Amino acid sequence: MTYFSQVKKDLMNREQRHELLEELFKHATESIIVTDHSGDIKFVNPATERFFGYKQEELMGKKVELLMPERFTQGHAHHREKFDTHPHSRSMGIGMDLYALRRNGTEFPVEISLSPFKHDNEHFTIAFIIDITTRKKTESFVLKQQRELENLAKELRSSNERLESKVDARTKVLSEALNELEKSKLELSDALEKEKELNELKGRFISMASHEFRTPLTTILSSASLIPEYPLEEQKEKRLKHVDRIKSAVNNLNDILSDFLSMSKIEEGKVLANFTVFNLKALVEEIVGDMKALAKPGQKIIYHQQGLEQVTLDQKLVRNIIINLLSNAIKFSDDHKTILISTIIDQSIARIIVKDEGIGISDEDKKHLFERFFRAHNAMNIQGTGLGLNIVANYVELLNGFIEMESELDIGTSFTLTFPNASGTSISSTGSASGY
Numbered sequence: 001m002t003y004f005s006q007v008k009k010d011l012m013n014r015e016q017r018h019e020l021l022e023e024l025f026k027h028a029t030e031s032i033i034v035t036d037h038s039g040d041i042k043f044v045n046p047a048t049e050r051f052f053g054y055k056q057e058e059l060m061g062k063k064v065e066l067l068m069p070e071r072f073t074q075g076h077a078h079h080r081e082k083f084d085t086h087p088h089s090r091s092m093g094i095g096m097d098l099y100a101l102r103r104n105g106t107e108f109p110v111e112i113s114l115s116p117f118k119h120d121n122e123h124f125t126i127a128f129i130i131d132i133t134t135r136k137k138t139e140s141f142v143l144k145q146q147r148e149l150e151n152l153a154k155e156l157r158s159s160n161e162r163l164e165s166k167v168d169a170r171t172k173v174l175s176e177a178l179n180e181l182e183k184s185k186l187e188l189s190d191a192l193e194k195e196k197e198l199n200e201l202k203g204r205f206i207s208m209a210s211h212e213f214r215t216p217l218t219t220i221l222s223s224a225s226l227i228p229e230y231p232l233e234e235q236k237e238k239r240l241k242h243v244d245r246i247k248s249a250v251n252n253l254n255d256i257l258s259d260f261l262s263m264s265k266i267e268e269g270k271v272l273a274n275f276t277v278f279n280l281k282a283l284v285e286e287i288v289g290d291m292k293a294l295a296k297p298g299q300k301i302i303y304h305q306q307g308l309e310q311v312t313l314d315q316k317l318v319r320n321i322i323i324n325l326l327s328n329a330i331k332f333s334d335d336h337k338t339i340l341i342s343t344i345i346d347q348s349i350a351r352i353i354v355k356d357e358g359i360g361i362s363d364e365d366k367k368h369l370f371e372r373f374f375r376a377h378n379a380m381n382i383q384g385t386g387l388g389l390n391i392v393a394n395y396v397e398l399l400n401g402f403i404e405m406e407s408e409l410d411i412g413t414s415f416t417l418t419f420p421n422a423s424g425t426s427i428s429s430t431g432s433a434s435g436y
Contacts, residue, residue, distance in 0.1 A: 031129035036122065039064045051131060053103035064127075069101050089115045100129065109136045120225060146188060153181055273314040273398045280343055280350060281309040283319060288341065291326045298336030301326065308345040311421050317395045322352065324388045325415055329356035332413070350421045355414040361407040 025032065025043075031051045034043040041059045049056060052067055059066070065073040099107045111130045116123060160174050224246060230238045288303050295301060311318075322341070329339045337357040344351040371390060396403055401419035 031127075031131075033064065033067075033127045033129065035064050035125050035127070037124070041066075042124065048129075051102075051108075051129065052100065067100055069099055069107055072099070089113070100131075108133050142188070149181065149185060149188065153178075153185070156181060273317060275312055275314055277310055277312050278315045279309050280311045280313075280318070280345060281305045283315065284322060284341060284343055284352075287319065287322050287326065291323070291330065294327070295330055295339075296333070296335045296337075299330060299333065300338045302338060302340050304340070304342045306342070306344045308347070308421075311345060311350045311419075313350065313399055313419055313421075317399060318352075321392050321395050321417065322354070324392050325354040328388060329354055329358065329413075332356065333358035345421065348421055350419045352417045352419075353414065355412065357412040360409040360411050360413055361405075362409055366405070366407065 025045045028045055028047055031048040032043075032045040033041060033048055035041055041062050041064055044056055044059050048054075048059070052059075098110050098112060100110045101107055109132050111132050113128045115126050115128075117126065118124070156174070156178055160178065163170060163174060227239055227243070230236075284303055284305075288301050292301055326339065326341065333339065333356045339357075340353070340355045342351075342353040342355075344353075393403060396417055396419075399419050401417055404416040404418070405413065406416075407413035
């Protein structure tokens with residue numbers, strides 16, 4: 001490839017990455033605002049225009065306090081200066097009610113998460129803003145209903161005390177009313193608990209997305225800005241180093257988006273198993289060959305096959321399952337460790353085993369391992385969305401199979417997947433650790 005061909009290819013890759021970043025920025029449902037260390041607005045996404053009623057050009061260079069009610073602006077400037085002294089990712093206004101100001105002067109409640117980053121030796125802050133108007137109305141309605149129910153309960157209990165001496169028929173009617181009231185209170189309590197769980201799940205998602213998107217985006221922005229600094233032919237190695245960093249970051253973003261897309265399709269019931277006959281051994285050998293290129297220095301991926309080679313399963317789902325498990329084994333194992341994958345096939349079942357020598361999983365975390373957005377305590381510093389094993393579990397269920405998992409901290413983890421080797425049939429787990 002000539003130098004000019006390489007430059008042309010690099011430019012095309014940069015345009016594709018730029019388009020990807022623009023799409024992420026443009027289609028985000030939250031308002032995203034980037035400010036410099038002085039609080040001047042540098043970038044906003046389309047959701048910000050919808051939230052606040054301003055055009056993008058009206059906000060550029062303005063102080064972020066423009067978007068706050070006047071009663072908050074003076075205090076916010078002080079808090080912003082304090083934040084710039086010790087920048088760190090955090091949620092704003094814990095225990096407080098935060099409000100934003102639209103262009104037309106109306107206010108609306110918000111949740112805000114702040115994340116600092118540095119570019120060209122200049123400090124910036126990215127704010128993720130969520131309009132929680134609907135949630136506030138729901139909370140207000142629920143609290144009002146609860147107070148009304150509590151008042152009604154008090155009135156009914158008081159009436160019960162006054163009417164105890166009356167006929168049995170009247171007492172029976174009143175007792176039934178009280179029972180219905182208690183039932184309503186329990187139902188309301190269950191609804192509030194479910195809402196709490198939903199909010200916790202949403203919080204885990206926002207925290208994960210904020211970190212997992214910000215890290216590769218920062219890498220891309222940094223490397224893209226440094227590439228023009230090395231225009232000479234003898235600086236080609238430095239240019240390619242930054243190109244490789246950008247490619248890696250884009251691949252990471254693509255993996256994250258793929259996980260979200262897979263989860264969305266599963267929830268919408270758009271993922272169906274298409275059972276066909278194919279050579280599982282050939283498929284695994286192909287995947288192992290591809291995954292070796294992603295292995296850490298000194299890591300070995302060894303494949304063993306036993307029995308038949310043909311299976312009747314969904315080849316696409318099986319491919320995704322194996323890639324996910326091997327990716328995890330590589331990610332959670334150190335350099336120079338061995339990863340084993342085995343397939344055991346006969347006329348009735350097909351079994352796939354992936355075993356690593358990685359960090360392992362604690363007994364406390366095992367029961368949550370297949371939940372959405374769950375990250376084990378010893379994996380918090382390792383990149384990931386917490387969706388992979390949840391997707392694997394759903395794919396295994398679609399194939400009428402089951403998962404068994406064994407793990408020990410600092411020793412390693414083994415996943416055993418068992419499937420019926422025929423379409424439309426199912427098998428029962430006899431192991432001690434079911435996947436779901």
